[in-house]
Amino acid sequence: MALIHPSAIIDPKAEIAEDVEIGPYAVIGPNVVIGRKTQIGAHTVVEGHTSIGSENRIGHFASVGGAPQDMKYRGEPTKLVIGDRNLIREFTTLHTGTIQDQGITKIGNDNWIMAYVHIAHDCVVGNNTIFSNNAQIAGHVHVGDWAILGGMCGVHQFVRIGEHSMIGGASKLVQDLPPYVIASGAVAEPHGLNAEGLKRRGFSHESITALRQAYKLLYKQNLSFEDAKKAIADLAAEKQSTEAETAEKLNIFHDFIAASQRGIAR
Structure with a gap:
């Protein structure tokens, strides 16, 4: 009832x-x-x-x-x-x-x-x-x-x-x-x-390290947006054969920024 x-x-x-x-x-x-x-x-x-x-x-x-x-x-x-x-x-x-x-x-x-x-x-x-x-x-x-x-x-x-x-x-x-x-x-x-949050949710050390690389490519290397996207895609492809889980997370990062219509917070 x-x-x-x-x-x-x-x-x-x-x-x-x-x-x-x-x-x-x-x-x-x-x-x-x-x-x-x-x-x-x-x-x-x-x-x-x-x-x-x-x-x-x-x-x-x-x-x-x-x-x-x-x-x-x-x-x-x-x-x-x-x-x-x-x-x-x-x-x-x-x-x-x-x-x-x-x-x-x-x-x-x-x-x-x-x-x-x-x-x-x-x-x-x-x-x-x-x-x-x-x-x-x-x-x-x-x-x-x-x-x-x-x-x-x-x-x-x-x-x-x-x-x-x-x-x-x-x-x-x-x-x-x-x-x-x-x-x-x-x-x-x-x-x-958000490294601490990723650790709490079970992300591997390898994945967090690779995502730090992706973050630096987007924000710290003075690359153009197009060059940063390509570098992140290349990093994901490099990880695909040995660290499929890490590659998947890198692809999520890449695909999100590639699909942006309003631009990325920078």
């Missing part, structure tokens, strides 16, 4: 799985689907075409599935899709997508989203990320797996944040942040490889 406080307002069309807990004065709209063992805090509003997976914990006073803050939005039935086992703390705002993009805002699994975080329309958040208090990402931002966003950081629309990267607190990120890199500053600049 779902554990729903009698003061909660649940639209009869909402799909609420067994073992869901919904706190006092929460409001659940008609186009909402909530998976098993998810907890919805007091005074939280879940609206829009929103699908929430299993075993999520959503704190009180959160706003989930609200309309996008986009002046082009005209009430289209766009979506918010949240995966499993996410911790979403109080006063967080998560908005649905727009038809100018794919029409879906996506949040993966096992993310830790702290208080007052804003995730705007059409964002795609991977798995195992950390959003510290008051981190704000604008529309169409993509955040890779295991990325960490420091408190009060702001991310410009359409920016991509690579996997295993880290943004320092109170930083402004206006260009793409490559995988594995730490950046911070009033306008965020790279400050080395």
Whole structure:
């Protein structure tokens, strides 16, 4: 049986799985689907075409599935899709997508989203990320797996944040942040490889050493962007026969920067 406080307002069309807990004065709209063992805090509003997976914990006073803050939005039935086992703390705002993009805002699994975080329309958040208090990402931002966003950081629309990267607190990120890199500053600049984070996640010494080489090729050797890309691709090819895992990580780094439309934070 779902554990729903009698003061909660649940639209009869909402799909609420067994073992869901919904706190006092929460409001659940008609186009909402909530998976098993998810907890919805007091005074939280879940609206829009929103699908929430299993075993999520959503704190009180959160706003989930609200309309996008986009002046082009005209009430289209766009979506918010949240995966499993996410911790979403109080006063967080998560908005649905727009038809100018794919029409879906996506949040993966096992993310830790702290208080007052804003995730705007059409964002795609991977798995195992950390959003510290008051981190704000604008529309169409993509955040890779295991990325960490420091408190009060702001991310410009359409920016991509690579996997295993880290943004320092109170930083402004206006260009793409490559995988594995730490950046911070009033306008965020790279400050080395996220080596400690990579060690904690089981990256080999060989992989971390090679990624340091790739970082230096991109940022420290005064190479042109095209020459740096070629040098990193050559390094990956060199490692392919003896260190396939390292080569794969180098290719992720290379492919990310090669695909950049906004330019790389430098």
